[in-house]
Amino acid sequence: MNLALPEIVYGEIRNHEKLIKSIVGNRKAFLITDKNTTQCRELFKESILFQLPYIELEAGDSFKTINQVSSIWKFLNDYSASREDIIFLLGGGVVSDMGGFAAATYKRGIDFINIPTTLLAMVDASIGGKTGFNFSHFKNNIGTFSHPKKIFTDVHFLKTLPKPEFLSGMAEVFKHAIIGDSKFWNYLKEHNLKDLNHDYLITRSAELKTKIVQSDPEEKNIRKSLNLGHTIGHAIESYQIEVDFPTMHGFAIAKGIIIESFIAYKIGVTSKTVFLEIKSVLSNYFKGHLNFKIDLLKILTLVKGDKKNIKNKINFSLPVSIGKVLINQEIKEKELENLMKEFLEND
Amino acid sequence: MNLALPEIVYGEIRNHEKLIKSIVGNRKAFLITDKNTTQCRELFKESILFQLPYIELEAGDSFKTINQVSSIWKFLNDYSASREDIIFLLGGGVVSDMGGFAAATYKRGIDFINIPTTLLAMVDASIGGKTGFNFSHFKNNIGTFSHPKKIFTDVHFLKTLPKPEFLSGMAEVFKHAIIGDSKFWNYLKEHNLKDLNHDYLITRSAELKTKIVQSDPEEKNIRKSLNLGHTIGHAIESYQIEVDFPTMHGFAIAKGIIIESFIAYKIGVTSKTVFLEIKSVLSNYFKGHLNFKIDLLKILTLVKGDKKNIKNKINFSLPVSIGKVLINQEIKEKELENLMKEFLEND
Numbered sequence: 298m299n300l301a302l303p304e305i306v307y308g309e310i311r312n313h314e315k316l317i318k319s320i321v322g323n324r325k326a327f328l329i330t331d332k333n334t335t336q337c338r339e340l341f342k343e344s345i346l347f348q349l350p351y352i353e354l355e356a357g358d359s360f361k362t363i364n365q366v367s368s369i370w371k372f373l374n375d376y377s378a379s380r381e382d383i384i385f386l387l388g389g390g391v392v393s394d395m396g397g398f399a400a401a402t403y404k405r406g407i408d409f410i411n412i413p414t415t416l417l418a419m420v421d422a423s424i425g426g427k428t429g430f431n432f433s434h435f436k437n438n439i440g441t442f443s444h445p446k447k448i449f450t451d452v453h454f455l456k457t458l459p460k461p462e463f464l465s466g467m468a469e470v471f472k473h474a475i476i477g478d479s480k481f482w483n484y485l486k487e488h489n490l491k492d493l494n495h496d497y498l499i500t501r502s503a504e505l506k507t508k509i510v511q512s513d514p515e516e517k518n519i520r521k522s523l524n525l526g527h528t529i530g531h532a533i534e535s536y537q538i539e540v541d542f543p544t545m546h547g548f549a550i551a552k553g554i555i556i557e558s559f560i561a562y563k564i565g566v567t568s569k570t571v572f573l574e575i576k577s578v579l580s581n582y583f584k585g586h587l588n589f590k591i592d593l594l595k596i597l598t599l600v601k602g603d604k605k606n607i608k609n610k611i612n613f614s615l616p617v618s619i620g621k622v623l624i625n626q627e628i629k630e631k632e633l634e635n636l637m638k639e640f641l642e643n644d
Numbered sequence: 645m646n647l648a649l650p651e652i653v654y655g656e657i658r659n660h661e662k663l664i665k666s667i668v669g670n671r672k673a674f675l676i677t678d679k680n681t682t683q684c685r686e687l688f689k690e691s692i693l694f695q696l697p698y699i700e701l702e703a704g705d706s707f708k709t710i711n712q713v714s715s716i717w718k719f720l721n722d723y724s725a726s727r728e729d730i731i732f733l734l735g736g737g738v739v740s741d742m743g744g745f746a747a748a749t750y751k752r753g754i755d756f757i758n759i760p761t762t763l764l765a766m767v768d769a770s771i772g773g774k775t776g777f778n779f780s781h782f783k784n785n786i787g788t789f790s791h792p793k794k795i796f797t798d799v800h801f802l803k804t805l806p807k808p809e810f811l812s813g814m815a816e817v818f819k820h821a822i823i824g825d826s827k828f829w830n831y832l833k834e835h836n837l838k839d840l841n842h843d844y845l846i847t848r849s850a851e852l853k854t855k856i857v858q859s860d861p862e863e864k865n866i867r868k869s870l871n872l873g874h875t876i877g878h879a880i881e882s883y884q885i886e887v888d889f890p891t892m893h894g895f896a897i898a899k900g901i902i903i904e905s906f907i908a909y910k911i912g913v914t915s916k917t918v919f920l921e922i923k924s925v926l927s928n929y930f931k932g933h934l935n936f937k938i939d940l941l942k943i944l945t946l947v948k949g950d951k952k953n954i955k956n957k958i959n960f961s962l963p964v965s966i967g968k969v970l971i972n973q974e975i976k977e978k979e980l981e982n983l984m985k986e987f988l989e990n991d
Binding site for chain 2: 363367370371374377398401402403404405406427429432433435438439440441442515516601602
């Protein structure tokens with residue numbers, strides 16, 4: 298498939314009023330957002346976006362449910378939205394995932410536009426067309442591949458973002474560096490959070506992801522490299538929801554990257570040096586946020602239910618070096634159990 | 645988009661065991677079916693299909709709900725189905741619509757194969773990639789465009805079909821004739837139900853639909869012609885569910901075709917002769933099944949919620965002659981109300 302990914306429009310959203318109006322044309326437009334964006338809306342209340350009929354979802358990954366998706370469908374029905382209309386999704390990954398799914402399935406698909414307000418959404422969730430929601434304890438168990446028509450990325454929204462949320466988003470930025478750009482990795486590890494150039498950070502990270510998605514939109518192949526850290530990370534995230542101690546996505550992923558790098562080292566995919574480099578940089582960067590109490594058997598059960606598995610082997614994308622990842626690394630359950638046990642005993 | 649539609653494999657399904665096995669390969673395979681197919685399964689219980697793990701849905705359009713879709717997702721999770729596995733959908737349109745939607749969204753899409761068991765599904769629902777379910781009183785309100793990998797059409801399944809079900813399926817066959825083949829129309833009107841050649845009937849009807857879908861898979865244009873009879877027909881069908889007198893799909897559509905032909909005649913799209921031809925053939929063919937008590941205002945409300953509408957005008961596909969249909973015929977609400985009133989007073 299030769300898919301042209303949607304353009305990312307950078308810059309202040311308030312300077313794009315004309316463009317937004319021309320995209321809407323004479324269609325009806327709607328806004329989907331969540332309770333986390335109250336401050337964003339306060340900042341941008343003059344914008345045409347905030348004159349639109351809107352629905353405000355409950356915020357947080359634990360609310361990424363079929364019930365909230367249904368409430369979006371109901372909202373669109375209540376306003377007699379037609380399949381020619383358009384939806385703006387303002388918020389973090391939860392909004393673009395659920396809102397994108399609702400849009401992609403409402404009357405078999407209505408146009409939508411992503412306006413990410415979190416770092417995580419700007420560098421990751423808003424790009425690549427993955428939509429969906431959690432179902433039966435599985436993260437993003439149900440979803441589609443459906444791309445927005447455009448993405449508006451305005452770093453000013455980040456001013457409203459609580460610090461831990463920003464930090465959480467950095468996990469995917471580090472992941473993109475490990476997958477494809479060792480210079481970027483060095484830049485990240487040599488700068489404190491407050492010294493980072495946001496524009497560079499976001500455009501480079503988004504660029505790395507876009508390039509990969511472009512060449513394999515439906516994750517048959519090379520796009521799987523973006524799953525680095527996610528086989529274990531998703532299981533940790535799901536487990537934390539189960540035990541009522543939800544973690545932010547990025548922290549689960551950072552921990553996942555560390556554990557998966559250990560696995561890569563133990564099965565000979567990477568060197569001990571690379572594992573230790575990844576472990577020390579991420580442990581230091583996310584200090585205080587990675588102390589998960591890990592119930593090995595429950596995590597293994599969740600790992601087995603992962604979307605990425607084929608024929609009962611656990612499928613990993615593992616680092617070879619900083620800037621290179623190997624996909625389709627299959628590990629049998631028993632071996633995984635032993636490796637994780639070894640990691641946890643030494644962690 | 646240049647989409648190759650899935651092949652339709654005709655002939656006895658029991659002769660296709662090898663092909664089915666080679667399609668499955670070493671994947672896990674699952675069967676989704678409903679309570680209406682008990683007899684089919686009895687007839688074909690030796691088939692490899694009936695050794696598969698299966699879920700049996702409640703039958704009937706009123707059960708085309710998000711709850712049943714969720715139970716398919718749960719079933720797949722319970723069997724740890726991966727996105728590389730495959731699902732067989734055995735049944736009528738309700739099974740292929742809901743099962744197709746569940747498959748298209750489970751882990752962002754798993755392969756599925758349609759095995760239609762009703763006339764309606766063989767000539768219409770199994771072809772064209774429309775999946776979905778009813779939501780908030782609207783027919784197929786939520787769905788996707790997702791094609792099966794193959795379609796197995798075995799006319800022997802029709803032996804198990806109750807007569808009214810067969811008759812209901814004929815409405816879509818007549819519709820295909822009106823849209824694209826006047827000779828086929830003449831063949832249909834000159835033969836009693838029991839004298840019709842099933843093989844010819846089904847292959848010709850499927851061929852007419854396939855040709856249209858092929859040239860416009862996502863219904864931006866010419867595919868809309870297949871909506872003939874459905875703007876009014878869907879509203880009748882939804883209304884009958886609301887008042888707890890569900891009708892079979894085909895009967896609502898037959899009535900919809902008659903009413904829409906009247907509209908076409910009154911606004912000058914077709915001649916009185918064509919309207920009377922369509923009315924007399926269909927009224928005669930579906931005698932005893934089209935006596936709906938029509939609540940005009942409620943029907944109009946339902947028509948307004950139709951997927952096909954753009955910008956508050958009601959969108960119709962209307963017959964010009966037998967074999968030719970005009971799409972995007974927009975009629976204002978008030979005009980529609982008057983025309984329907986006139987039709988009902990003379991019906």
